[in-house]
Amino acid sequence: MNNGRIGIITLALASVSNAVCAQVGNRGEEQELPNVILIYADDLGYGDLECYGACNVHTPNVNRLAEHGIRFTNGYAAASTSTPSRYSLLTGEYAWRRNDTGIARGDAGMIVKPWQYTMADMFKSAGYVTAALGKWHLGLGEKTGCQDWNAPLPAALGDLGFDYSYIMAATADRVPCVFIENGKVANYDSSSPIYVSYEKNFPGEPTGKDNPELLYNLRSSHGHDQSIVNGIGRIGYMKGGGKALWKDENIADSITAHAIDFIQKHKDERFFMYFATNDVHVPRFPHPRFRGKNKMGLRGEAIIQFDWSVGQLLETLDELGLTENTLIILSSDNGPVVDDGYQDRAEELLNGHTPAGALRGGKYSTFEGGTRVPVIVHWPREIRVPQVSEVIVSQIDWLASLASLVGAKIPSGSAPDSYDRMGNLLGADDSDRPWVIEHAANNTLSVRTRNWKYIEPNDDPRTIQKTTNTELGNSSEPQLYDMTVEGERENVATRYPAKVFELQSILRQVRNRTISIR
Numbered sequence: 001m002n003n004g005r006i007g008i009i010t011l012a013l014a015s016v017s018n019a020v021c022a023q024v025g026n027r028g029e030e031q032e033l034p035n036v037i038l039i040y041a042d043d044l045g046y047g048d049l050e051c052y053g054a055c056n057v058h059t060p061n062v063n064r065l066a067e068h069g070i071r072f073t074n075g076y077a078a079a080s081t082s083t084p085s086r087y088s089l090l091t092g093e094y095a096w097r098r099n100d101t102g103i104a105r106g107d108a109g110m111i112v113k114p115w116q117y118t119m120a121d122m123f124k125s126a127g128y129v130t131a132a133l134g135k136w137h138l139g140l141g142e143k144t145g146c147q148d149w150n151a152p153l154p155a156a157l158g159d160l161g162f163d164y165s166y167i168m169a170a171t172a173d174r175v176p177c178v179f180i181e182n183g184k185v186a187n188y189d190s191s192s193p194i195y196v197s198y199e200k201n202f203p204g205e206p207t208g209k210d211n212p213e214l215l216y217n218l219r220s221s222h223g224h225d226q227s228i229v230n231g232i233g234r235i236g237y238m239k240g241g242g243k244a245l246w247k248d249e250n251i252a253d254s255i256t257a258h259a260i261d262f263i264q265k266h267k268d269e270r271f272f273m274y275f276a277t278n279d280v281h282v283p284r285f286p287h288p289r290f291r292g293k294n295k296m297g298l299r300g301e302a303i304i305q306f307d308w309s310v311g312q313l314l315e316t317l318d319e320l321g322l323t324e325n326t327l328i329i330l331s332s333d334n335g336p337v338v339d340d341g342y343q344d345r346a347e348e349l350l351n352g353h354t355p356a357g358a359l360r361g362g363k364y365s366t367f368e369g370g371t372r373v374p375v376i377v378h379w380p381r382e383i384r385v386p387q388v389s390e391v392i393v394s395q396i397d398w399l400a401s402l403a404s405l406v407g408a409k410i411p412s413g414s415a416p417d418s419y420d421r422m423g424n425l426l427g428a429d430d431s432d433r434p435w436v437i438e439h440a441a442n443n444t445l446s447v448r449t450r451n452w453k454y455i456e457p458n459d460d461p462r463t464i465q466k467t468t469n470t471e472l473g474n475s476s477e478p479q480l481y482d483m484t485v486e487g488e489r490e491n492v493a494t495r496y497p498a499k500v501f502e503l504q505s506i507l508r509q510v511r512n513r514t515i516s517i518r
């Protein structure tokens with residue numbers, strides 16, 4: 001550990017808390033706190049970025065963050081799918097503590113409740129202006145299936161601490177296919193009212209199942225055969241929308257343009273922005289200017305488009321002179337998947353690219369490919385010596401870590417699973433989080449420590465998810481892997497029963513909330 005660097009960081013953190021204590025009105029000192037941008041990609045795998053070893057795709061803007069920041073090789077999303085990962089990140093509570101945090105429908109009611117404390121509430125309490133851009137996937141409105149999409153939603157992101165929001169309700173492959181700005185459909189078209197159902201189709205509306213000839217942009221490979229919007233089959237039924245309907249090729253542009261607007265508008269204030277891209281989730285349908293730019297086809301082009309969005313934010317910060325004191329954390333909500341339901345030729349065009357790098361499994365899995373994701377931290381003012389860090393970090397801790405950075409006090413009982421590990425994120429502390437919990441799509445939990453990983457037995461019979469060709473890592477036997485050996489290949493549970501017992505006991509105590517860490 002480099003003591004000189006700890007000194008600098010400790011000093012910086014102390015001055016940050018002083019600034020907070022200095023109270024509103026003392027602008028000079030308040031400005032000590034950084035702007036914070038959380039760039040949260042969708043389904044971007046551990047091996048999908050050039051700085052993580054991808055060789056078929058150039059990601060120069062993300063490279064820039066890594067070259068001047070800290071790139072983590074043991075960074076974890078809390079879960080291997082979107083909704084539970086995002087829930088955990090934004091609330092600091094493991095999603096598996098609740099039974100309603102699985103992959104959400106597009107008409108799900110608010111999963112994070114207005115009375116819950118969120119990362120946005122935390123930043124607001126520290127005087128930040130807050131925004132959420134892009135993919136949401138945590139429900140909107142009071143009750144599932146009961147939203148009136150033609151009126152302001154009675155419960156939306158304003159109730160969760162976000163001053164501004166421009167979001168997709170769920171995913172690009174789920175209806176409604178419109179952006180929601182501050183709780184109302186953006187660009188609303190009163191001549192074409194919006195109706196949504198996840199139960200049944202609206203009379204006379206075509207579906208991917210019955211009218212495959214209308215899928216002029218992308219055909220499905222599995223699922224995604226309900227309503228057709230923009231020549232692409234979706235999950236769920238919708239009617240109407242008119243000019244409010246998004247065009248898939250413009251989604252990245254829209255999200256990025258609104259993010260830039262927000263930064264420009266609030267350049268003189270401190271801001272927190274949750275910038276959750278649609279890339280590289282399906283349907284992958286990037287803007288024509290990225291087409292033909294990558295030999296992996298649509299999936300590679302979606303990675304390039306993601307990198308472009310990152311570049312746009314950086315350019316904006318550079319122009320406004322904000323780069324130096326903006327803390328950027330870049331990560332992904334879960335690991336990669338190649339065929340997630342559309343015939344985009346992603347599998348056949350991989351050309352040797354390995355989306356999860358050397359990790360086993362991917363999105364949905366209990367294996368590392370499900371939750372170990374890129375994590376890059378960039379903050380020029382504080383991170384002066386770029387580094388690659390092997391320290392174990394988890395998104396579950398980011399709420400408490402950032403709270404400590406900005407001097408926010410978390411109300412007791414809130415963010416119960418989140419710990420202040422800010423020192424890890426800034427490279428000042430290289431002690432591992434002692435254990436990390438990984439949450440797979442079928443709710444199987446695993447515990448990873450520096451040298452070991454335990455996957456609890458489960459009764460899901462699938463070893464491979466056929467549709468996506470993902471190794472799920474399920475077994476009715478306990479699994480133990482030696483993490484000093486890459487790839488989770490040899491289950492050594494029977495050889496090390498005491499180790500199995502030790503990790504099981506950590507898991508039991510985490511479940512019972514009888515264990516804590518620093």
Ligand code: NG6
Pocket residue numbers: 042043081082083103137171173222223224235281282334340341
């Ligand atoms: C699955 C979808 C998949 C994707 C995923 C959620 C089908 C056949 N598959 O059910 O395409 O939308 O849910 O992905 O419908 S996530 O990254 O948002 O968790």
Ligand code: CA
Pocket residue numbers: 042043081082281333334
């Ligand atoms: Ca995802």
